[in-house]
Amino acid sequence: MGASSSTPSKATAQQREVESLAASTGALPLLQKSFAKLADPQTNIVSIQSLQQCFGLSCKGPIFEASGMPDYFPQLLDHVGSSIVDLFFVPEKGGISWVEFVRGYVKFCGRMSASMSLNTLFRLFAMTVKKAGLLLKLEFESDDVDCKINGSLRAVDVLVLLWICWTMVWNTTTSKFVKRKANLFLPDINHLVLSAVISCADFGSGLDPWECNISSLEAELPVGKFLSWTLTTVPSLTECLTQFVNTRLQNLVTMEDESGPSVSHSEDISSKASDALLLTHGRAWAISLAAKSTIREEVLKTCLAVEGVVMDGNLLYRSSLLGRGLNRFWSNIEGYHGPLLLLVSASSEDANEDAGKVRRWIIGALTQQGFENRDTFYGSSGSLFAISPIFHAFSPSGREKNFMYSHLHPTGRVYEPNPKPVGIAFGGTSGNERIFIDEDFAKVTVRHHAVDKTYQSGSLIPNQGFLPVEASISEVEVWGLGGRTAKEVQTSYKKREQLFTEQRRKVDLKTFASWDDSPEKMMKDMMADPNRVEREDR
Incomplete structure (x- = not known):
């Protein structure tokens, strides 16, 4: 093992330094075990070829062709492994020593700021493109990890970069759920690129997102603005590389990756089933990239479904299957005490020059807790999402706490001088909500962000304008993101409620055991002789 090749008395200051940096990430034991697997027992050196194979993303077979996939994308994946090794590991005589192995890991998986991690990802992307013989308008002012990057990206460059990150995440996540290699699926992520x-x-502001073709879009994105967009919209994108490298090393140690590091491809995944859902693979991945908590892992489990993993395992409610309306919604989500993701698909008329043209869009809301029947706003945190045709995330602003509202009709005939709105809402104030869904799930109203101090500002719908937008709902979905525990608690709650309902419906048959005392006999006697007077027994 690399760490044991030098005794503490002979350990150099250089080795102690890099081992200390690796230990701060918690990965030193993993590095020691993986180095022992990769290194030659005689020379205690890792060959460049074996390390390239460890981090390889080679494609052997057809890729599911998502919309606008460049022909050269499989070629780019062939160079990811060699680019990682050439960029971060400095070889010595015959290969890579223990010190250089640890130092290389620290370069792209060590503790660093988000901007430095993003620079590292961009360096890897630039070298991968260069190795494939393609052009990329990016220039790095120096070799420092925090150097300035100049140049621009095309829309197709953004698409390819995101797909490389997706491939890493797909490979990382599916290896946790299945023993053999899962087949790569490239989702539609045009909403992220747009x-x-x-x-x-x-x-960009003048584009029509419903009519835009990514492959033919001649847009130049200044790299500085794109870096800012990444850090604010998809901050977890920088974790794709780190998780991929750690998982590959872990698979090497546990021998889960017996079939080799290359990814095979075919169409035997649940993509067809997910196409009908609002939460497609690409949309779920976008939401996970915007999340910064443990919810991200639950969203990834949902969007990265493969053979043996049920895609709709967390689907609690879908209006087209379980019925529309607040009552049907409530009967399926009541008792779920965990994070929830609500998606609404609706259509409205274009508010601009092309009035009368119907536009379809999808918005969403992520809650940190289950829904409650209240006539006031509640909640501890949450996020709003513009999902399709353009993706944007709106986190809490910190000024107000009107995160969610869900109110059913009060039971019984109770007079209310000032009745509260019946429906579901997010942000804003009562009667002036940023998102309001009526009790029949027929209409959704989206208001300008000026009415809302709970969530960050921004348009939930392209070309939204200042006036409220009332749209017809076509589908509503609710996904539970509380894990197995939250689902088990809800199942127990439903069983308990069903038991109480059955007990209330039960009739004590002993009281009707005698025919003389039965209601049927009393009714028969009254119909036979209505004027008959019976003495009441006292």
């Missing part, structure tokens, strides 16, 4: 283009390009 978000970057509209936010960064000079003419």
